[in-house]
Amino acid sequence: MKRIVLFIVTNLAVVLVLSIVLKLFGLDRAMVSQAGMSYGGLLVFSMVVGFTGAIISLLMSKAVAKWTTGAHVIDTPANDAEAWLMETVRRLASAANIGMPEVAIYEGEPNAFATGAFRNSALVAVSTGLLQSMNREEVEAVLGHELSHVANGDMVTLTLIQGVVNTFVIFLARIIGSIVDKTVFRTERGTGPGYWITVMVLQLVLGILASMIVAWFSRYREFRADAGSAKLLGRPQPMISALRRLGGVEAGDLPKALSGFGITDKGGVMSLFATHPPIAARIAALEAPRG
Secondary structure: OOEHHHHHHHHHHHHHHHHHHHHHOOHHHHHHOOOOOOHHHHHHHHHHHHHHHHHHHHHHHHHHHHHHHOOEEOOOOOOHHHHHHHHHHHHHHHHOOOOOOEEEEEOOOOOEEEEOOOOOOOEEEEEHHHHHHOOHHHHHHHHHHHHHHHHOOHHHHHHHHHHHHHHHHHHHHHHHHHHHHHHOOOOOOOOOHHHHHHHHHHHHHHHHHHHHHHHHHHHHHHHHHHHHHHHHHOOOHHHHHHHHHHHOOOOOOOOEEEHHHOOOOOOHHHHHHOOOOOHHHHHHHHHOOOO
């Protein structure tokens, strides 16, 4: 797994760090403290921290992606393959009405992803395995899919969803933490260690469970990105062929936070956390008659 999970993991880490920093400076305590809990104030606090975590994760997405995959950004093409890749991305980006993204190649099994905070300065990366296992028409379809994610603003929408999810995770963790602190640890004044331990554990656990919502959104957007690729290329057959080929090879695992924006994902017992729908369902959607 490589695009959304990288985003989710980065987001969880950022939110936990923010929570710890706020606790150290006493700002968290001011929201929950001595005179009782102001739910309105706590909700505002949760929203600020939640959306801050999501936005920081979005702004870090390109740098984290490059670091975790070891992707090499092509500045000047070193060979015909890189020149073709750059020109294809340039042409598709123009057709999608977005700015030319950074183009990168990384070592790995067949996969690809797109990420970045802004639609006119995104990053599109493909693996060496994908370039070696597909013909150019299929690679072009995959690139069209990734650029459709960028054109559709999927990373920004994902960030807004993650911000809302973070807000409720932070809010509920502190409410439950306060209840546990008062009823289990019998803290009579202020907040005790039971509150802080409970909050940190619940933020992590609830954050992981809440990632199912982000994963559902990712699965939904995959169908639209597939359709976007078909539109950019003028027909769905290249994307169908690329998906069929991916169905016959083992997809390369992207770093966790990138998985939502990769080309394929695994399901099984963890299907609720899968960031991509089954390949068969995606092919069926592309083959369905257009009304």
